[in-house]
Amino acid sequence: MGSKQKPDKETLLKLAEAFTSQSEKNYIQAETNPDKNYLGMKIFEKPILAVAAADDPLFQELLFPQAIGAHFLPPEKWLPGARSVLSFFLPMTERVKKSNTADKELPSLEWLYARIEGQQFIDALSAYLRDKIREAGYRAVSPSLDERFQFNIAAPNSPIPRYSSNWSERHVAYVCGLGTFGQHTCLITELGTAGRFFSIVTDLELEPTKRRYSSLHEYCSKCGVCLTNCPAGALSYGGKSNLACAAFMRGTGLFFKPRYGCGKCQTGLPCESCIPKRAS
Structure with a gap:
């Protein structure tokens, strides 16, 4: 990607x-x-990739306590003059997902490798794309x-509440148009x-992805499988106990x-690999 070539979503x-x-890090x-x-x-x-304008009003709504809270830093705080936010989702391979359904209590070794070594790969990919955008003459922050x-x-x-951060990949992905939340959060x-x-x-201006949903939990069928799958008993229709989840982890x-991990609320579910169908 040359320094004078403006990268688009397809190129990235x-x-x-x-x-x-x-990358060897993905193996x-x-x-x-x-x-x-x-x-x-x-x-x-x-x-897969989705993009939001950095000034999308939903980013400001994440400052509300019922979303993330005042400790959330909107895109402009990370990069003054920001124009776009890119959110990527990397699905686990079928082997990793299937392996984590064999035992109802303990995570599979495949899942644990995906959790720890997988995060190392994600960090490498994020830095790689950030640097590619910079090489093209734009500013970018991961x-x-x-x-x-x-x-x-x-x-x-x-200053950050327990079990929270000043940048949430899930909430950012929601704003960008990648998906909606489930009962498992x-x-x-x-x-x-x-x-x-x-x-x-980044200050690279890209066309925003049109959100195909209008509510926070639109893709969730509320089947309840994630609630019964959770070995920590941390999930209920009333919400999630971060304390119970963290203790189990x-x-x-x-x-x-x-290594550590769980992932029982992400595997063996109707929403494991797709948007689930709602009961008619």
């Missing part, structure tokens, strides 16, 4: 697809897992990789909910050290 998506297919390597049963396992399939990014799990005196995209998100804020960290 193709770059992301090629990186996903070719389990010997240095992280000597077990031959997992060597070479692919973590993510090709991503909030989750920025030194200003803050996430609070348990610190009592943090995950985001349901056209490729389902089993996957990961990342985003980039810590337990998996003790059992599977140095």
Whole structure:
């Protein structure tokens, strides 16, 4: 991508697809897992992309306490003069998803690799695309990789409330048009909910994606499978107990050290790999 060529959404998506297919980080390597049963396992399939204008009014609504809160930093705070926000969703491979349905209590090793090594790949992809935009002569920031990014799990005196952050990939994806929330509080995209998100804020002006929904939970069929799947009992129709979820995740960290995870609210569901059909 030359320095004088203005990249468009299609170009950026193709770059992301090629990186996903070719990067060694998207495949389990010997240095992280000597077990031959997992060597070479692919973590993510090709991503999808949606774009929002940086001044979309929905970003300001995320400052409300019933959304994220006043600690959320809108795009302009990350990059003064921002014009666009790009949100990517990478679905897990079928092997990763299927493996996590075998045991009802514990996560599969495939899922744990996708959770930890998979995040390392996402960070690499996010930095790669950010740098490509910069090489084309535009400014770009990956909030989750920025030194200003803050996430609070348990610190009592943090300006960020517990179990929250100043940039939410799920909420940003919702604004960009990738999907809506489910009872599990995950985001349901056209490729389902089993996957990961990342985003980039840039002064490159791109055509916004038209949101195909008008409400927060439009894609959720409210089947309740995620509620019964949750081994921590953290989910109910009344919401999610972050405390119970975090306690269970810590337990998996003790059992599977140095990895941790769960994902039972993302696999074995009607919304695992698609937008579910509503009961008639």
